[in-house]
Amino acid sequence: MKVSAIITLKKDVLDPQGKVIHQALDGMGFSSVNEVRQGKYFEIDVKENDPKKAKEIVENMCSKLLANLVIEDYKIIETQ
């Protein structure tokens, strides 16, 4: 079963890359942007067919390795 997770910087953590991307978008004429935050996306194929269990496994991975909880939040966005 495939599980997807998104890791994003917490709100109060400065995201300089997001800021630069925002500036670039502005420069290209996308003037309607309020803010850009950059994150990471993981697609993990787990040997587990129960969606609840698969989600739990990936949550555990997120808290132990994929995200650094001092600065990042994670969200499981999809299981299929």
Place this chain on the structure above:
Amino acid sequence: MKSSVITFPGSNCDRDMDVALKKFGFKNNMVWHDDNELPKSDLVVLPGGFSYGDYLRCGSMASKSRIMQSVINFANSGGLVMGICNGFQILVETGLVPGVLLRNRYLEFICKNVFVKLHNKENIYFKHLDKDVLKFHIAHNEGNYFCTKDQLKEIEDNNQIAVYYCDDKGQIEDQFNPNGSIKNIAGIFNKKKNVLGMMPHPERMIDQSLSGEDGSLFFKNLINNIK
């Protein structure tokens, strides 16, 4: 005095550290990241470099490598562990020292000499050092020290700040902060002060003809303190 330098795939300051430790009297062992056991050591050093190609987050993969469980046990039993640059990034990923290292605030790799001010000398690393301001070298892309407000309060209450970025007179101001670190923090200790993580490289300042001697002062003092 025995020391161990851990080599991870992508470490590139491990041999510099080996040279520095031997120059000032340590019997140094190079230890491979995939080993299980740490040789008997008075000091363990996690060197600078780009362990595991900085995949995921700098230091994150190395912090899970096989030898690190022995290093963590060694640190938790009071052993001296020093992480320099990428070694500092590995230390924060293990949780041995609090906080994280973000990308430098202007998104550029910084390679230059800096001055650092010792916060206090009540620890085995800096005790008896004559100087308060040392000239070291930095070379990093992710050295922007960050921690939560609660962590910062705890770090300050426990006197865990090791060194600050400053000017040659020891003034700690934002204009002397190369990478955006909170409060100009360049290095911190764990609570017991047996674990030190810092971005600047003392091992690059051990020869007057190449760079400077402030690293020599640091290592000479360190081995005397450990004896």
